[in-house]
Amino acid sequence: MTTIDIPEGSLYGLGNLPYGVFATPGTAPRVGVRVGDSVVDLAVALGDDVFARPSLNAFMAQGYDRWVEVRSRIGDLVRGDVPDAAVFAVGEVELHLPFEVADYVDFYASEHHASNLGRLFRPGAEPLMPNWKHLPVGYHGRAGTVVVSGTDIVRPCGQRKAPDEDAPTFGESRRLDIEAELGFVVGTGTPLGSPLSTADFPRHVFGAVLVNDWSARDIQAWEYVPLGPHLGKSFATSISPWVVPLLALEAARVPTPPQEPQVLPYLRESEPWGLDVEFAVSWNGQEVSRPPYREMYWSPAQMLAHMTVNGASARTGDLYASGTISGAAKDQRGAFIELTWGGQEPVTVNGEPRTFLLDGDEVTITATAPGAAGRIGFGEVRGRILPATEAKR
Numbered sequence: 600m601t602t603i604d605i606p607e608g609s610l611y612g613l614g615n616l617p618y619g620v621f622a623t624p625g626t627a628p629r630v631g632v633r634v635g636d637s638v639v640d641l642a643v644a645l646g647d648d649v650f651a652r653p654s655l656n657a658f659m660a661q662g663y664d665r666w667v668e669v670r671s672r673i674g675d676l677v678r679g680d681v682p683d684a685a686v687f688a689v690g691e692v693e694l695h696l697p698f699e700v701a702d703y704v705d706f707y708a709s710e711h712h713a714s715n716l717g718r719l720f721r722p723g724a725e726p727l728m729p730n731w732k733h734l735p736v737g738y739h740g741r742a743g744t745v746v747v748s749g750t751d752i753v754r755p756c757g758q759r760k761a762p763d764e765d766a767p768t769f770g771e772s773r774r775l776d777i778e779a780e781l782g783f784v785v786g787t788g789t790p791l792g793s794p795l796s797t798a799d800f801p802r803h804v805f806g807a808v809l810v811n812d813w814s815a816r817d818i819q820a821w822e823y824v825p826l827g828p829h830l831g832k833s834f835a836t837s838i839s840p841w842v843v844p845l846l847a848l849e850a851a852r853v854p855t856p857p858q859e860p861q862v863l864p865y866l867r868e869s870e871p872w873g874l875d876v877e878f879a880v881s882w883n884g885q886e887v888s889r890p891p892y893r894e895m896y897w898s899p900a901q902m903l904a905h906m907t908v909n910g911a912s913a914r915t916g917d918l919y920a921s922g923t924i925s926g927a928a929k930d931q932r933g934a935f936i937e938l939t940w941g942g943q944e945p946v947t948v949n950g951e952p953r954t955f956l957l958d959g960d961e962v963t964i965t966a967t968a969p970g971a972a973g974r975i976g977f978g979e980v981r982g983r984i985l986p987a988t989e990a991k992r
């Protein structure tokens with residue numbers, strides 16, 4: 600038996616207990632929980648086969664009461680002794696995509712980001728569209744291209760047409776960007792025709808992950824009218840390997856900024872709350888931005904209610920992301936198109952002026968939040984840009 604050591608100040612103490620899917624060389628992927636710098640194999644430690652699977656979906660589908668019970672059992676377990684065969688050093692495991700992504704929806708919930716993008720994409724027009732403060736604007740993404748942190752990202756090719764060009768050309772994206780976001784993972788769904796209310800959020804949403812919604816701004820700018828983002832964003836979306844349970848984020852709740860005009864009844868909450876998650880974005884190892892999630896206009900519960908208000912079903916493994924997190928200050932912007940103002944105001948990265956991503960660049964997004972006993976960590980979402988595979992047309 601082993602006593603798990605939790606280093607002083609660890610972001611992975613008993614107040615966090617994030618879930619992931621891990622494997623050691625030659626073994627099958629299975630569910631584990633991170634404690635300090637260790638990963639505990641839950642199938643072995645708890646003797647329950649629901650954790651012997653290569654995704655969290657079966658466990659998440661068991662529902663809220665079970666999430667509470669397992670979290671409390673893990674707490675009891677790691678306060679005592681854990682079987683040796685269940686404990687691995689985090690450095691010796693490979694982390695996989697933690698859940699099977701059912702559907703992927705991406706919102707646009709930051710007022711700062713939406714205003715900045717409005718100015719950049721639609722100069723001369725009102726930055727916010729007339730609908731923006733009445734509903735959380737979003738689009739459906741591509742679930743099959745959600746990848747785990749560490750997966751290389753091949754530069755996408757597609758149609759691009761700059762405003763001063765007469766006709767589109769085909770080729771690799773020259774304006775490849777990131778979007779730092781927080782993603783919410785649906786644990787238990789609903790059948791068609793049964794909308795979820797904002798009050799249903801805690802019993803249906805299992806946890807949160809970090810998201811980098813890679814975006815090819817040149818492809819996006821040409822294709823998006825009038826149906827919204829398509830190939831400019833569907834080539835890859837990276838998520839962090841650890842799913843932080845919503846149960847670990849109680850201490851991180853903060854009121855959302857005031858909403859004016861008042862929203863329609865289905866979007867109201869008795870006490871609208873967001874999360875005080877502090878993000879950091881690093882470009883080739885240098886921190887370039889610190890986006891504050893607490894400033895997001897639309898709340899996680901409002902996004903869930905909106906996503907299902909038409910009767911669309913929700914399913915175990917649905918991922919809905921907040922949209923790019925940007926604060927009011929320049930160094931709080933969660934996308935490079937904003938940080939460099941469309942490429943006109945380069946930022947200095949390791950001594951060099953930079954605008955959009957170059958081949959070989961690596962971006963790492965991390966985040967922490969207040970927990971029940973000290974700060975808790977979300978780990979990281981990291982990705983490196985590989986050159987485009989040669990264009991075939």
Ligand SMILES: O=C(O)/C=C/C(=O)CC(=O)CC(=O)O
Nearest residue numbers: 706707716717720778922923
């Ligand atoms: O305003 C636009 O036309 C485009 C906006 C975005 O690219 C943002 C987006 O994908 C949603 C988000 O991450 O906030």
Ligand SMILES: [Ca+2]
Nearest residue numbers: 705778812922
């Ligand atoms: Ca996005």
Ligand SMILES: [Mg+2]
Nearest residue numbers: 812832835836
């Ligand atoms: Mg994407």
